[in-house]
Amino acid sequence: MNDNLEGHRRRAMEAMDVHRAWPEDAAWVRDAVEALPRQGFAPDRLWDWDGHAYVPVDRGTDPYGWARLVYAGPYDAAITEITHARPSSSLSCTSVVASMLDALDIEPGHHVLELGTGTGWNAALLAHRVGPTGHVTSVEAAPDLAAGARATLTRAGLGDTVMVVVGDGAHGHHDTAPFDRAIATYAVDHVPWAWIRQLRPGGGLVFPWGRLGHFAVTVAADGRSATGWLQGLAQFMPARDTAPIPEFDEVRADRSADHEDLLARDITPLHTDRDLLWALRVAVPDVVYATDTDEDGVNAWIHDGARSWAVLTTLPDGRVRAGQGGPRRLVDELGAAWDAWDGDGRVRRWDHGITITAEEQFVWAGDPETGPRWTVSAPAGVTNG
Template sequence: MSDAVSEAGSLAGHRQRQDADMERQGQWPQDSPWLREAFAALPRDRFAPGRLWRWDGRAYAPVDRAADPDGWAGEVYGDVGTAAVTRVDGDRPLSSLSAPGVVTDMLDSLRLEPGHRVWDVGTGQGWTAALAAWRAGPGLVVSSEVDEDLAAFARSRIEAAGLDAAVTVGDATHDGVPGGGRVDRLHATYAVETVPWSWVEAVRPGGRIVLPWGWLGYVALTVSADGSGARGWVHGLARFMGDRRGPAQPGGGVAAYRTVRGDGEPQDRRVLNRDPEGLTDWHVRFAVRVAVPDAILSTTVEDHLPVVLVHDGDSSWAEARRHPDGGTVLLQGGPRRIGDEVTTAWSRWEDLGRPDPYDYGITVTPDAQWAWQGAPDGPRWPIAPVRQAVRQAVRPAARQAVR
């Protein structure tokens, strides 16, 4: 048996396993059965480059198709909630094939129908643009990619799949729809903290925008009938790459926290009547992210006890430590009391009845943007620009409701 035949058989097996895993985990959307057909017609491996990158716990290591075809296939068809990293810059991922479960959920949220004109923002390897073109039809999908090499790669893979979709090089965060006019649907694959107003202007009234908002979730917005704004609900949880042309946000973890804290002594020390381990709850984390968007939280363990580290990427920091006697101490330093901001947001979440992330949404107008809870006229928080992050897409939580 030739190596090519053997590899083809291996890939076929991986595709079948992914299909079964998606079925078992409930990742095939009932309202969008076309996605399962499109995945079969456009296998993920056909949009993967010959070199992928695997995190080994310390650094990203290359996994080459030529040298390790089984390992490469394992990266392409790993867990359905895991992205396959396709480009790195040191220890920072720059591009990926998004997790299959994220892709299906976002495209289901887009409510894409044949005949829709689509703007795919952030082409990457071209897989989501290809899936959208398979559904919408020939000549109806245009995709924007800031990286010329990635755009060329995606263009070649889309053409090899026999699809008619345009891939252009440009900065979609600041430019309009390539070729002009308005689209029916906009699908973004990289995270933004504030929604570019040009994206809302690009979509016809009543049209749909699905985008990763910040570093934790994605939202589905509907443009108002008069085009004066857009609003919609959180539809899923996942981490995404950020706008590569935006300034990078410092990451989490102990090292980043130590960099911000430095050697300074705490300027504020007090007893906290809370268990810091509560901040490992992703519902709490999401509420804090909404209320204090520049707070970067990490959790660690020291002497078998939980420690929560918080910083703003600049000069303010806090840490909450549980002591062996059961009490918790909050230490803070810097020009703002970011620990107090986090605990206040935590208390507000409790006062609101401990809502889950799918009970939040955002509204976008030409002059302002804000997040809200429960209903568009409910409690709200302003959305202010913060430093963009470059992050890897990870497993989403199951969507609770279709909005």
């Protein structure tokens, strides 16, 4: 078993090299991952998709399968918890963990706030960096996960550096504020103002936004705002109190299209162009889509999580058949957003940023003052301050 684990671990580290996924300017990240390997923070039961459902893979009965999931690859998370047949917690993929830690720009001695402890691996990597003169406060909503992470961190010799508390991550942790840095391990559509308020002026926050990408922002000298740039793309799990997004079939519910048309647009970029995917996510934030290919080209399944849906099918002659139903015309909305992106010069994803204040939040392109901007709406009942 140990040989099997070591082989998987070694291949995973080599894959990070091949994909150039280690941060060039933060060698400490690799050192931390070497010193605190994932296997020490993975629970004895992981979950694997068998093509129909998530099935348990236990370390005791299937050690090779378990090791394969722990070290699946640089871009693969290990699912550690299933709730209502869907993943609700994971050991994040190494490439994304490395990217976010690099973006956080932490130094020895820093006081760091982590939102979402999970298994405790990310908190351990933070503790490795801040060292004995620093401190990590990690907030976890699930008491059982918090207890498990606390025990694992203690076994790793980091119990004095990391304090795991049970609570709602949206509130941060006022009792141990202010912090030099803060990092969220779950996605938010709207950043809780408490995260900014509990940072020192000049402090930094890294967070996944909208389950697609992560931003790094810096708090202004007066503490009244934070702004920064997109750092990378990846899918993240939402906060635990976020309602799960329905599947396409649930939204369509076997209804026939009430509007059909033929499009001249090539929809291949929906499957291949990450800059376009990001632009559409920003412009039409509540629309979800999946793509796949067949012998004729790309097909797409689109929905708004409520009542509206659309199917785009590439035909042998290159045209696209668009069928849609529900109160919204999602093909038209996406087409308008796509045209606007074309008209703005196809702004790259890396040229987008976000500004956060107590009163408003908005994503912008190019320049926070003069560039195009899109308001980030707060959930109903949520107020800042």
